[in-house]
Amino acid sequence: MLNLIGMGLRGVQSLTIQEDEILKRSHRIYFEAYTSIAPENTINELESRYSRSVKPLARIDVENPEEIIKESLDGIVSLIIVGDPLTATTHNQLRLEAQNSGVEVKCYENASIITAAFGYTGLFTYRMSPPVSLPFPHEKFFPRSVYDKISKNIEDRRHSLILLDLSPGKGMKISEAVKYLLEMENRFGTGLLTEDRELIAISDLGHSDEKIVMGTFRSMTSYEGGKINCIILPERPTEDEVRFMSMFCRKLPL
């Protein structure tokens, strides 16, 4: 049996009562450690709570899961995934391969940044857009697709959620993201992303040092954020949304 266990956004304390019971009964516990960043000490806390070793998995381990599948045929294996377990394709691929090998797979949904980010800021869920990932650019890779997706959301009057890239253990800063987005505007732009445009920077949501901050692109050029960051670009918010945002987000001085 293989359990895909969503851990939500707050580390061990956002495991559900049911997930907690399943982990107590598991023979083997893995921890997927590359699609997000958990609060510090999560692995230590898990090991002490469940009195067994918790093995972190890299991308290559999840993409070559023969060992995990073999263990799941013989015993109860649980893989803990930060956030919701099924929003990244890689986990559905594992689920498929395990099922194809005759393993019974159970999934346990949990909170995802995709819905939580909109909710916390006060923006309406029915005006959300699918998440856009902003990768670290390099000389030969500066993806126009990010700009195109944002343009499309603006055209459709939807709020853009931009998930900032992670290199192992380190998230892209808000200031870096703002720089990349303005650079995209320079290269491909049609005047959408000006320095006066408002954005909401969301850092370490649910962690003890979470920050939800609103300001212009200009005011964010020196704002770092936290360990794992995302941005929402509100698009023509309604009066209610403006009221909510101004109560629920801290304002960054210009």
Added chain:
Amino acid sequence: MLNLIGMGLRGVQSLTIQEDEILKRSHRIYFEAYTSIAPENTINELESRYSRSVKPLARIDVENPEEIIKESLDGIVSLIIVGDPLTATTHNQLRLEAQNSGVEVKCYENASIITAAFGYTGLFTYRMSPPVSLPFPHEKFFPRSVYDKISKNIEDRRHSLILLDLSPGKGMKISEAVKYLLEMENRFGTGLLTEDRELIAISDLGHSDEKIVMGTFRSMTSYEGGKINCIILPERPTEDEVRFMSMFCRKLPL
């Protein structure tokens, strides 16, 4: 202090470890009972787990929260909300009013049908669309907007998530929804929703009797679903999505 506690999709067992601790410390526990349907016996289970009475709230109580706000000024009040606490505007309105009255408000995100539905079926999150609500129609109200939103998603090659209406305690059946959608096609249609079109019917996700079933509009005309239902209309799924869907959804015979 007012805590907005997301309960996720599975009743008491999908409360998080942290939420469980907060509820143990709460002087007053309310349960919001009109934006979703919890598994049967949820209130009884909550009352026995926390050894105090749990008061269900109707829409009118949440929209006129003077009493709740007054209690939150004096003690620890927790409001449990099925799914994620912040995806419905009504809860952000309560949060705003409480903050404006000087109450400290804390929110605890949890799983939402909006992300879970896409994940469970194997469809890619970055091709999701904002949820569309399908209300019970009546003679003078047969909303074209639902059809227009679906059309827009089809045009954008995005999967449509359609949340089926609730009247108190009773969800719209899949067969009813299919009938309403085909009727919309008749009245406003441009040939998008044919009887051969595939849909995924998701019922009571996370409950012990959850069902995720794939079939054509035609095959669903006599399929009831469960107590709380939603539909996904996959739009030109990729090869990977087709592989996932066919492993993760049960096929309904034609």
